[in-house]
Amino acid sequence: MSASAAIRRDLPAYPxxxxxxxxxxxxxxxxxxxxxxxxxxxxxxxxxxxxxxxxSGKLPADADLHREGDRPSACCLLLxxxxxxxxxxxxxxxQILSFHVPGDIVDLQSLYLPVMDHGIATLAPSQxxxxxxQALHEMIRQHPRxxxxxxxxxxxxxxIFREWLVGLGQRSAxxxxxxxxxxxxxxxxxxxxxxxxIFALPVTQGELADALGISTVHVNRVLQQLRAEGLIRxxxxxxxxxxxxxxxxxxxxxxxxxxRPV
Amino acid sequence: MSASAAIRRDLPAYPxxxxxxxxxxxxxxxxxxxxxxxxxxxxxxxxxxxxxxxxSGKLPADADLHREGDRPSACCLLLxxxxxxxxxxxxxxxQILSFHVPGDIVDLQSLYLPVMDHGIATLAPSQxxxxxxQALHEMIRQHPRxxxxxxxxxxxxxxIFREWLVGLGQRSAxxxxxxxxxxxxxxxxxxxxxxxxIFALPVTQGELADALGISTVHVNRVLQQLRAEGLIRxxxxxxxxxxxxxxxxxxxxxxxxxxRPV
DNA sequence: CGAAGGCTTGATAGACCTCAAACACAGTGG
DNA sequence: CCACTGTGTTTGAGGTCTATCAAGCCTTCG
Numbered sequence: 001m002s003a004s005a006a007i008r009r010d011l012p013a014y015p016x017x018x019x020x021x022x023x024x025x026x027x028x029x030x031x032x033x034x035x036x037x038x039x040x041x042x043x044x045x046x047x048x049x050x051x052x053x054x055x056s057g058k059l060p061a062d063a064d065l066h067r068e069g070d071r072p073s074a075c076c077l078l079l080x081x082x083x084x085x086x087x088x089x090x091x092x093x094x095q096i097l098s099f100h101v102p103g104d105i106v107d108l109q110s111l112y113l114p115v116m117d118h119g120i121a122t123l124a125p126s127q128x129x130x131x132x133x134q135a136l137h138e139m140i141r142q143h144p145r146x147x148x149x150x151x152x153x154x155x156x157x158x159x160i161f162r163e164w165l166v167g168l169g170q171r172s173a174x175x176x177x178x179x180x181x182x183x184x185x186x187x188x189x190x191x192x193x194x195x196x197x198i199f200a201l202p203v204t205q206g207e208l209a210d211a212l213g214i215s216t217v218h219v220n221r222v223l224q225q226l227r228a229e230g231l232i233r234x235x236x237x238x239x240x241x242x243x244x245x246x247x248x249x250x251x252x253x254x255x256x257x258x259x260r261p262v
Numbered sequence: 263m264s265a266s267a268a269i270r271r272d273l274p275a276y277p278x279x280x281x282x283x284x285x286x287x288x289x290x291x292x293x294x295x296x297x298x299x300x301x302x303x304x305x306x307x308x309x310x311x312x313x314x315x316x317x318s319g320k321l322p323a324d325a326d327l328h329r330e331g332d333r334p335s336a337c338c339l340l341l342x343x344x345x346x347x348x349x350x351x352x353x354x355x356x357q358i359l360s361f362h363v364p365g366d367i368v369d370l371q372s373l374y375l376p377v378m379d380h381g382i383a384t385l386a387p388s389q390x391x392x393x394x395x396q397a398l399h400e401m402i403r404q405h406p407r408x409x410x411x412x413x414x415x416x417x418x419x420x421x422i423f424r425e426w427l428v429g430l431g432q433r434s435a436x437x438x439x440x441x442x443x444x445x446x447x448x449x450x451x452x453x454x455x456x457x458x459x460i461f462a463l464p465v466t467q468g469e470l471a472d473a474l475g476i477s478t479v480h481v482n483r484v485l486q487q488l489r490a491e492g493l494i495r496x497x498x499x500x501x502x503x504x505x506x507x508x509x510x511x512x513x514x515x516x517x518x519x520x521x522r523p524v
Numbered sequence: 525c526g527a528a529g530g531c532t533t534g535a536t537a538g539a540c541c542t543c544a545a546a547c548a549c550a551g552t553g554g
Numbered sequence: 555c556c557a558c559t560g561t562g563t564t565t566g567a568g569g570t571c572t573a574t575c576a577a578g579c580c581t582t583c584g
Contacts (some may be wrong), residue, residue, distance in 0.1 A: 087428050090514060095431040097424050109417045112410065116497040117421050117519040139507065143404075148374065155371045157572090159379050161423035162359050166349050168430035169357040173540075204562060213431030215541055220564060222368030252352060435572070466530065476571055482532060497531090525584105532579075542565085547564070554557090 017053035020077075027079035027127060029140055030103030030191040037190065037260060038156075039149035051127035052136070056129040061202075064118040065106065065128065072110045074130040078102050082202050086210070087118045098160060099123075099184060099203070101226050103191045105135050108113020108154050111136060124202035124237070163257045168213050171252070173222050176212045179251030181232060185241055186255055197244075202237040226250075276394055278489050279315035287390060289341035292365025292453040299522060300454065301411035309404050314398070318391040319447075325465075327368065327382040329388065334372045336392040340364050343388020343462050348472070349380045358473035360422060361385075361446060361465070365453045372399060372418050402505035425519045428476045433514070435484050438474045441513030443494060447503055448517055459506075464499040488512070518519070 020028045034051065035041060037118045041049075056079065059065075065076050065083065080098050085097040085106065097118055100106050106120050111133055122128075140147035160183070167176045184201060188194040203225065209216040226232050233240035241247055282290045294311065303311075318341065321327075327338050327345065338345075340362050347359040347368065359380055362368050368382050373395055384390075402409035421443070429438045436491060446463060450456040468487065471478040486492050493509045495502035503509055 031307045085424075087424070089428070089432055091432075093432045097427055109420065112414050112523050113417050113421070115518070115521065117521070118424060136298075151374050151413070154420070155375050158371065158416070158420040159375070160424060161420060161427060162347075162380060165359055165423060165426055165430060166351070166357040169426060170351055170353075170355045171471075207560075209377070210431075216562090217542080217564085218540055221540095224564085256377070259375050259377065259379070468530075478530090479532085479574080480572055483572095486532085526555105528582085530579100530581080533577085536573100536575080538571105538573075540569105542569075543567090546566085547584090548562085550559100550561090552557105552559080554555100 013054035014135060017055055017132070019047050019050060020052045020054050020129065020131075022049035023056060023079070023129070027102070028077070028129070030079075030101075030193070031077060031105070034103045034153070034192055035146070035149040038152045039145055041145055041149065045143050045146050048139055049146060052131050052139060054129040056127060058127050059122050060127065061122055061124050061126075063122045063126075065122065066110075066116045067119045068116055070116045071114050072107060072116065072133075073134060074132045075108055075110060075118065075188075076106045077129040077131055078106055079127040079129055081122055081128075082124040082173070082200075083120060083122050083126060084211070085118050085120050089198045093212070094210045096207060098157070099187075099211070100165075100192060101184075101187050101193060105150075105153070108150060108157075112122050123207060135230070152259070159257045159259060173212065173218055174225065176214070177208065177222050177226065177251075177253055178231070178247050179218065179253050180208070180212060181234075181239060181241070181259075182248055182253035182255075183250050185239065186258060189259060197238045197242070198238060200237060201234070201239040266413040270432075272322075276315035276397060279317055279394070281312060281314035282314045282316050282391065282393075285318060285341070285391070285504070289364070290339070290391070292341075292455070293367070295338060295453055296365045297408070297411040297417070300414045301407055303407055303411065304507060307405050307408050311408060314393050314401060316393045318389060320389050321384050321387065323384055323386050323388075325384045327384065328372075329381045330378055332378040333376050334341055334378065334395075336394045337370055337372060337398060338368045338382065339391040340366050340368055340409045341389040341391055343384055343390075344386040344462075345382060345384050345388060346469070346473070347380050347382050356472045358469060359434070360419065360426075361449075361473070363446075363449050363453060364455065367393070367412075370412060370419075385469060390495055414521070421519045421521060435474065435476045435480055436487065437513055438476070439470065439481065439484050439488065439513075440493070440509050441515050442470070442474060443496075443501060443503070444510055444513050444515035444517075445500065445520075448520060452520075452522060459503050461467060461501045461503075463496070463501040 028050065032046060067073055080102050083100040083106055086094050087097060089234045107116070110116065118223045140150065167179055171179065185199050189196065194200060205219045206216045223234055231243050233242060233252060277435055290312065328334055342364050345368055347442060349357050349359060372378065374488060402412065429441055433441065448459050450461045451458065467481045467498040468478045471481045493505050493512060495504060
């Protein structure tokens with residue numbers, strides 16, 4: 001009670017907003033877990049984070065959070081569900097640029113690059129919180145440790161883009177799929193989601209195809225191979241890793257690029 | 263004289279360093295031009311930038327500035343020449359992740375991610391300046407506008423990675439090459455290098471292949487097509503754009519992702 | 525002048541794509 | 555309850571972009 005009262009202190013500037021802290025069910029815990037893994041945070045930092053004003057909402061699958069060209073005034077924190085960033089080409093082709101799990105602030109970059117150069121969409125029914133840019137800027141200014149954690153997060157995002165470049169440029173379809181599964185399982189593990197060998201992964205084969213630069217048909221055939229070899233189970237929105245060692249070998253996966261203590 | 267004296271003021275902490283300002287021939291101008299295009303800078307910001315302590319050196323082509331796994335204590339500013347970031351796979355394959363032109367701070371991310379997840383190498387004889395992390399951190403703390411400019415620069419880097427992802431995932435070899443040539447010509451134009459249709463581009467066909475995820479042989483054949491169609495001249499370390507409009511169309515190039523006023 | 529690196533060319537091969545159709549499954553509505 | 559629809563998955567056949575291998579050529583440079 002008193003905590004919440006203290007947190008409410010400086011909210012009036014953001015009408016219709018409530019502090020992150022007040023979300024029922026504590027869905028912001030994934031963000032906290034992640035940021036604490038990125039930089040040492042003092043308790044006042046965490047308090048400031050939870051004091052962030054926000055509005056939240058539930059969205060169905062395949063809903064756009066932003067479209068290319070948008071100029072957002074708030075950042076989207078994914079509280080629950082699954083999302084991706086993507087680009088559409090004139091030819092109608094789609095390239096998925098990244099997948100996002102609960103705890104990710106999907107468009108943090110919009111704090112410094114006002115115009116979106118790509119879209120963001122949910123892939124599953126999701127709950128999101130919108131954090132006003134202004135409030136984030138202020139928080140970063142007053143709490144440099146939080147700023148550092150957010151910067152590290154953005155830079156790790158860039159490191160993941162680089163890793164995907166390596167995959168699209170040099171790896172076979174088989175390796176790409178294995179690598180992506182390793183990466184997503186790791187990311188989910190890091191925020192404490194999934195029951196280790198089993199992970200919720202609400203992604204269709206077509207979406208995998210758009211992320212990996214291969215056709216849906218070919219994704220299907222490679223998945224069958226991975227299943228036949230006993231490396232994974234995949235379907236109905238979940239991934240089960242049956243043989244971690246073999247999957248990591250198949251994808252030449254080395255988590256160093258995630259810049260996390262293993 | 264008095265300017266230089268003022269600039270020398272707080273250098274003693276960095277032995278063997280001189281201020282950026284003191285470099286003969288003003289090779290730091292590309293950085294200044296770039297940062298001014300990224301955020302409004304006051305004259306005191308520019309002065310602080312030029313006061314940065316650094317050591318500089320000349321390197322031949324194909325010299326490594328950093329290797330994967332390094333923990334740099336300084337950032338590399340490319341003053342002159344040409345460089346790239348790359349990853350090597352166990353199989354010996356190489357993926358080039360980005361190309362860098364004078365004015366780029368090639369490993370700015372190492373300010374927040376201590377371990378290099380990729381290598382950096384020169385592609386041509388180059389001059390570089392090493393800027394101590396500590397001095398950069400201090401500068402950013404004292405000059406938030408410079409910090410913002412550097413952040414924007416890092417985020418634009420990430421935007422370029424995303425654009426390359428689109429290329430590797432969805433575009434044909436022909437489109438990829440056309441797109442890359444557009445991008446590099448734009449980047450060079452932005453820092454005032456090159457004489458518009460003609461740009462120094464000291465890159466071999468093998469390096470293009472490693473950047474674009476196609477084989478050297480195929481790069482060669484596509485280049486011949488682009489030449490035969492009268493879009494470009496390319497060879498001997500330089501690129502000439504003979505038909506801008508056609509090249510932009512061939513690569514479906516839209517510079518929005520560079521986040522620069524056109 | 526020989527060696528090395530880069531460019532060019534031809535022939536063959538393979539990974540992956542496209543088209544097309546059938547199947548499975550969940551949700552909807554009569 | 556059962557057609558009906560839509561989305562996602564699976565399978566087959568043929569085709570193409572691009573890789574690989576191999577060799578010749580050119581330029582640069584010690």
